[in-house]
Amino acid sequence: MAVLVLDKRKQPLMPCSEKRARLLLDRDRAVVVRVHPFTIRLKDRVGGSTQPVRIKIDPGSRATGMAMVRESGDGIQHVLWLGEIAHRGHVIRDQLAQRRAFRRRRRSNLRHRPARFNNRRRSAGWLAPSLQHRVDTTTAWVRRLRRWAPVTAVSQELVRFDTQRMESADISGVAYQRGTLLGTQVREYLLHRHQHQCAYCHGQSGDPVLEVEHVHPKSRGGSNRVGNLVIACRDCNKVKENRDAGEWARDLAPARGRLDVARRHNAALVDAGKRPSLRDASAVNSTRWALFQALKAAGLQVAVGTGGRTKWNRQRLGIPKGHALDAACVGEVEAVSGWNRPVLAIKAAGRGSYQRTRLTRHGFPRGYLMRHKQVRGFQTGDHVQAVVGAGKKAGTHTGRLAVRASGRFNIQTPAGVIQGISHRHCTLTQRADGYGYFVQSKIAATETEEARTEAA
Numbered sequence: 001m002a003v004l005v006l007d008k009r010k011q012p013l014m015p016c017s018e019k020r021a022r023l024l025l026d027r028d029r030a031v032v033v034r035v036h037p038f039t040i041r042l043k044d045r046v047g048g049s050t051q052p053v054r055i056k057i058d059p060g061s062r063a064t065g066m067a068m069v070r071e072s073g074d075g076i077q078h079v080l081w082l083g084e085i086a087h088r089g090h091v092i093r094d095q096l097a098q099r100r101a102f103r104r105r106r107r108s109n110l111r112h113r114p115a116r117f118n119n120r121r122r123s124a125g126w127l128a129p130s131l132q133h134r135v136d137t138t139t140a141w142v143r144r145l146r147r148w149a150p151v152t153a154v155s156q157e158l159v160r161f162d163t164q165r166m167e168s169a170d171i172s173g174v175a176y177q178r179g180t181l182l183g184t185q186v187r188e189y190l191l192h193r194h195q196h197q198c199a200y201c202h203g204q205s206g207d208p209v210l211e212v213e214h215v216h217p218k219s220r221g222g223s224n225r226v227g228n229l230v231i232a233c234r235d236c237n238k239v240k241e242n243r244d245a246g247e248w249a250r251d252l253a254p255a256r257g258r259l260d261v262a263r264r265h266n267a268a269l270v271d272a273g274k275r276p277s278l279r280d281a282s283a284v285n286s287t288r289w290a291l292f293q294a295l296k297a298a299g300l301q302v303a304v305g306t307g308g309r310t311k312w313n314r315q316r317l318g319i320p321k322g323h324a325l326d327a328a329c330v331g332e333v334e335a336v337s338g339w340n341r342p343v344l345a346i347k348a349a350g351r352g353s354y355q356r357t358r359l360t361r362h363g364f365p366r367g368y369l370m371r372h373k374q375v376r377g378f379q380t381g382d383h384v385q386a387v388v389g390a391g392k393k394a395g396t397h398t399g400r401l402a403v404r405a406s407g408r409f410n411i412q413t414p415a416g417v418i419q420g421i422s423h424r425h426c427t428l429t430q431r432a433d434g435y436g437y438f439v440q441s442k443i444a445a446t447e448t449e450e451a452r453t454e455a456a
């Protein structure tokens with residue numbers, strides 16, 4: 001994992017290798033600024049030459065992938081850093097639902113009050129708190145990374161499919177096969193539109209192989225435009241032969257049996273130009289759009305890409321699936337080098353509850369949290385290293401801390417929670433900042449591990 005570097009005045013320099021960072025620290029030329037992501041500050045350097053660095057973002061509902069790449073002139077992107085933010089939208093949603101229920105429960109005890117509903121005003125760009133959190137967390141991380149690296153531009157995946165370009169493009173010649181960008185996108189788009197189901201039999205033929213099918217056959221002059229394409233199973237495709245969808249429906253007229261009835265019905269619909277709605281496929285996801293606007297408002301050059309292009313890039317370059325690696329493949333990419341590196345898993349954990357009263361299921365007080373969040377100089381969310389000399393919990397435990405009033409803390413390590421560690425054993429490595437961190441090993445390493453277990 002690349003180490004982020006700041007100069008003497010805390011201005012970002014180009015990230016360096018772990019080996020170089022170790023040398024600098026050993027020679028006392030640098031100090032550690034942060035552990036996650038690992039950042040050092042040079043004691044004796046002011047300014048330095050930097051190269052263009054781009055942050056690439058693949059926003060998702062549960063997790064957002066981020067990659068920092070160095071762009072060289074020949075279009076090759078060298079991956080410097082990979083990260084994956086796990087969002088806590090569902091936690092926020094649940095907490096608000098609980099608050100709402102508690103209030104409702106309490107208010108029902110009161111005297112009669114006239115109905116007051118629909119009395120809230122929402123601005124045009126309003127997002128639910130659980131969605132706004134995704135936008136805020138992602139922009140916060142872009143802001144942080146800009147403090148630690150010489151970022152010059154941002155790329156973001158904005159839409160799934162570029163439906164406009166797809167509808168207008170003449171794809172005859174390049175056709176719709178896998179392998180070309182437009183072809184892959186068209187195929188993905190059709191599969192999504194038909195929900196991975198044959199347009200004629202809706203999966204009733206039992207044939208799992210899905211193909212791109214021409215409603216008006218190619219052999220009879222049917223065009224390659226998206227309007228003339230549907231997804232059909234190989235069985236239906238074969239039975240339909242080189243007939244028009246309408247002709248096929250008429251030939252099936254005295255249909256008997258469920259399969260033929262379904263085929264006749266759907267072929268007539270397809271012939272009449274009825275296709276499943278593309279609304280959700282083409283509509284820009286509101287959260288992604290809000291993120292795009294927020295990044296632009298921060299004064300950044302934002303390039304946008306489509307999900308179809310990301311997937312095409314990833315498959316063409318032979319890169320495995322993953323949020324952070326998807327992010328590295330966003331937008332126009334010639335080649336990606338150095339992608340096989342550890343990923344920093346960043347978990348949005350919040351900063352604890354403001355409310356000090358714990359409630360029962362029905363909203364009545366059950367107990368109280370400590371008035372102060374600090375215990376023996378530690379706070380929940382701090383990252384610590386605990387060295388336990390003897391006993392059942394002997395060893396070195398590194399992770400996120402949860403304080404207890406007793407001074408015997410819990411530590412969340414990648415291997416699980418270690419309970420009852422005395423504050424005396426703990427050394428602070430990084431103060432709580434609302435995130436939990438751990439480093440995911442390289443992709444190849446996990447693959448070989450899998451192969452080894454399969455072999456065993």
Ligand SMILES: [Zn+2]
Pocket residue numbers: 198199200201202203204205232233234235236237
């Ligand atoms: Zn079929």
